[in-house]
Amino acid sequence: MTSVQLVVRNPSGLHARPAALFVRTAGAFRAAVQVRNLTRDGAAVDAKSILALMGTGVSAGHLIEVIADGPDEAEAIEAIREAVESGLGEAVG
C-alpha cells in the first residue's frame, strides 16, 4: 500500500471538471485507489467514482490523502500527485 498527502490548489476545489480528471487518472490503474479529505476529517472513498470524490467536499487549500493498493500502486500515486500539483487542467496558484 502506498499513500501520499496533497494540497488541492484549485480555486473552486474538486468540482466537476477537476474531479473528472482526477477520476480518469485514478481509473487508468489496476490498483484500488481511495481518497480521504483530511481537512474535513472525512472517510476514505473510492477515487474512481466522481460522485464519491465530489461528495468529499474538497475545497481550495484542503489537504487530502490518496491511498493506492495494487500491483501498480506506486505509479498510480505518482500520476495522481503530478495531476493534482499541475492543477487538474486548471490554472492554480
Next chain:
Amino acid sequence: MRLSGTPGAPGIAVAAAWRYAPPTAGAAAVAGDISTRERLEAAADEAVAQLDALAAGLRAAGLDEEAGILEAQGLMATDPALLGEAMRTAELSGDPAAAIRAAGEAAAGILAAVDDPIVAARAADVRDVAERMARILSGTVVRPPDEPSVVLAEDVPASLLAELPRHLLAGLALEGGTATAHCAILARAMGIPAVVGVRGLLAAAEHARQVAIDGARGELVLDPDESETAAVEARRAEAAARDRAAAALRGCAGATADGRAVRLVANIGGPADVPRALAAGAEGVGLFRTEFLFLGRSRAPSEEEQLAAYRGVLEAFGPGRPVVIRLADIGGDKALPYLDLAPEQNPFLGVRAIRLAYSSRELLLTQLRAISRAGAAAGVTPHVMAPMIATLADVDLFDGLRAEAQASLEAHGLAASPALVWGIMVEVPAAVFLATELARRVGFFSIGTNDLTQYLLAADRTNPALAHLHDALQPAVLRAVAQVVAAADAAGIEVAVCGELAGDPAGALVLAGLGVDELSADAGSLDSVRLTLSRVTSAEIETLAGRALAATDAARVRALAGELLERDATPAR
C-alpha cells in the same frame, strides 16, 4: 404580466413561450430479453456517447469549459455510486428507468448536502444525467419547440441547452437557479438572454403564449401587450445602436465629448489575451499580470522564458501603446514549491509581492532583468510597477532592485533598456496617506481599486456575505482616489485605475471626473466605457465627481452616475 428575477445572461428577445418539464416516470418499461442490469449498462453507454458528442460540438465552438461539464456528466453515468446503485434497485423492482431516477436523486442528495456551494450546485448535473438515462430507457425524447422560443422552467439541465438547436433558443427564464448555475454560464457563453430565480414564474406562465425577456435587467413580461412589446423592442434597438456606435468608435482614443483624453487600456493575464485587447482598440496595457509565469510549476521561470513572454507582448503593442508589466503578485496563498514561504494566517496581509524582496530577492531581480531585456529587444521603453507598496522604504527597495538589475545586465554585457518607467500600485491604504511623498519618487501611480476597497473596508473580497462592502463606489474609496490624484497632480505624474471599477461605465465616469488619466479594464469593457465617455463633457463628469465625493453611501453615488448614463441612453446628440 411583468416578473423579475436575477440577471443570468444579457440580451433582449421577444418570442414564443415554451414550457419545459422534466419527463416524469412513465409506464414501467417492458422487460425484454436482456436483464435490467444489461439494459442499464446499455443506457449508460448511450448516455456517455450522447454527452461526448455534445461536448465535442461545444469544444469545436470554443466552449471548452462547458464541454468539460458534459464530460464530467459522462463519468457520472458509469459511476459505481450511480449505476451500481440503480442496478441493485432495478433487479428487485424490474423498472430500470425508475431505478436510475431514484439513484440519481440519492446521489444528488448527497452532493447537495456537502458544505460547499460549488459541489452542492453539481447535484443538478447528477439528476440531469440520471434523467437522460431514464429517457433513453423509456424511449422518450424531449421534443424541441416548433419556433424560436423562450424556455420557461423550474430548472433546465445544462445539456438540454446544448442539445436544442441554437436558432430555437431565444431566451431562458428559470424559477430556480442562480447566476452561477451551469445553465446560466452556458447561456452567457452562447449569447442567449437569461433570467434566473424568477419567483412564481411557472404558476404565472401556465397559459402564457409570448414572452419578452431582458436578461441584463433580469426582467420578463408574459404575453406583453403592444406597448410593452414596443418598449422592449425599443430597448433592443437602442442596445443594437449602442453596439454599432461603440464599434464605430473602436479605432479612436478614449476622450470626453469636449476632447479631454482618458487613455483606455486593457488588463491582460498573459500573451493569450493580447489579440482580444488589440481587437478591442486598447491604447496599451495598464496591467500585465505576470503570475501566469510563476504558478502551477515546480521551478521558478527562467530569465529567458520570461524575456520571451514579455517581449512578445511588448512587440504586439509597439512603441505607441505602452505596456505596464506588474511584478509578480504572489505570496503565502499560493504555496509555490520553489519559494520557501511559511504558511500564513492571512496571506493577503502577509509576505507577498514587493515584500518578497526580503526573502526571495533573486526572484524579483530575475523578473526585472527579463523586463529590461525584453524592452531592449522589442525597441520600446517598458513600464514596470510594483504591487503592495506601503512605505517609502518599499519604494527604496524597488528602486534598489531596479538599479541592481540594470547594473547586472551591463556587467554581463546583455542588452538592457536604456530607460525603464517605474511606478507603483496604490492599493494599501498606507500608500494613500503617503501619496504626496510617494509621487515625488515614482513615475506613475496605478490604483488597484479591488484591493484598495478590500483593505480600506477590511472586507475579504472572497466572502460573498460582505458583497455590500466590495462596491468600489464606496465614498471612502472615492475620497482615497481623489487624494491620490491630487498628490500625483502636484508632482506631475499620471494616475491610472486598474480595478474592476474602471470597466464599469458608472465607475469610469466618476473616476475620469476625479481626474484619473487612464482606465485599465478587461478588453470586453472597453467599448462601453469609450462610448460612455464620448457622450459626456468634462464639466459634467467633474460635477458628478464633486457630488460623489460629498455622498455618504455607494448607492447614492451609483444613482448620481446613473442619471448621467440614463441621459446618455436617450440619443440626443
